[in-house]
Amino acid sequence: MTRILKTDNAFLLGTIGLCSFLALWTLLSLSGLVPRLFLPSPVEVAGRFIHLLSHRFADGTLLDHLWASMLRFAGGFGLAVLIGVPLGLLMGWFRLLDDIVTPLFDAVRFIAPIAWVPFAALWFGTGIGGPIMIIFAGAFPPCLINAYRGAKFVDPRLIEAARMLGTPDLRMISEVLLPSAVPSIIAGLRISAGLGWQSLVGAELIVASTGIGYMMVQGQGNVSTTTVMSGMIGIGIIGLVIDIVLRGAETAILRRRGLAT
Structure with a gap:
């Protein structure tokens, strides 16, 4: 009962909070303090968002651009997981490999993903x-770091x-380190997915001819604030869905291991 009440309160x-934000946004848009061209109302943005779902803009509908972005994200994120998690586990077990890889990794991981664009x-x-x-540059470090930490904190017994x-x-x-490190790995995947998705949008703003970032650039060129904001909403929705899926996987794994209720 207490848990249900807490969920209802949240x-x-x-x-x-959401209604207050939308109300403030509407009042500011209607006040004239900011030109409507640059701050359209939530109703206008919602109308444009719905319009873009079925009408083409910049060579595709909003769904087409989101799909192109998701394919890129799947490629970069999947590559980061396939390389980062095994490498992190191996580094956590083999001291020699840790000593070889760590200096190079520490030097590279502080380079912001957007710095790789040129x-x-x-x-x-x-x-x-x-x-x-x-995307790989943004998603790879959390995958490796959390797999490494998970391997290092395995029960010595x-x-x-x-x-x-x-x-x-x-x-x-495969049978001791990996199962014990799974909670840490899943937590790292959530961070990795968020950074990878953000990195993708930044990349598409500069080096892409399709995708949600590209659509937003074209909207900016056409001085269409509603198009740009529709793209931002699409980015937020997809990012939230990705996090919900990974959060659900994390909860299920922790519950199965008796670490969550």
Whole structure:
């Protein structure tokens, strides 16, 4: 009962916050303090958003652009997971590999993903490779770091028991380190997905000829604030869906391991 009341209160407070924001936005738009061209009302933006769902703008509907962006995101994020998680686990187990990779990784991970844009443009132009590279640059570090931390904080008793049974290294990684590190890995994936999605939009603003970022640039060129804001809403919705999916996976895994109720 207490949990239900807390959930209801959180929903109510969230609704109040959203309604207050929309009311303030509407009043500011109607006040004339900011030209309507640059601050349209929520109703105008919602109308434009619905219009773009079925009408083409910049060579595609809003759904077409979102789909193109999601494909790029899937490529870059998937590559980051496939490389970052195994490498993090291996670094957590093999000290030599940790010593070899860590200095290079620490030097590269502080380069902002958007800083890779000129390099990606030189290599790939406006093709799919550039955005995927930039998404990878944003999503890779959290995948590796959280897998590494998960491997480092495995219960020593599990490792000792596996060693007593003569478990080889690769089997130790797959059957001891990986299961124990899963909660940390999933938490890292949530961070990684958020950074990757943000990096994608930044890349599409510069080095893409399709996608939601490209649509927003075209909207800016046409001085269509409603189009730009519709793109922002689409970005927020997709980002929220991605986080909800990963949050659900995290909760399910923690519950299965008896770490959440």
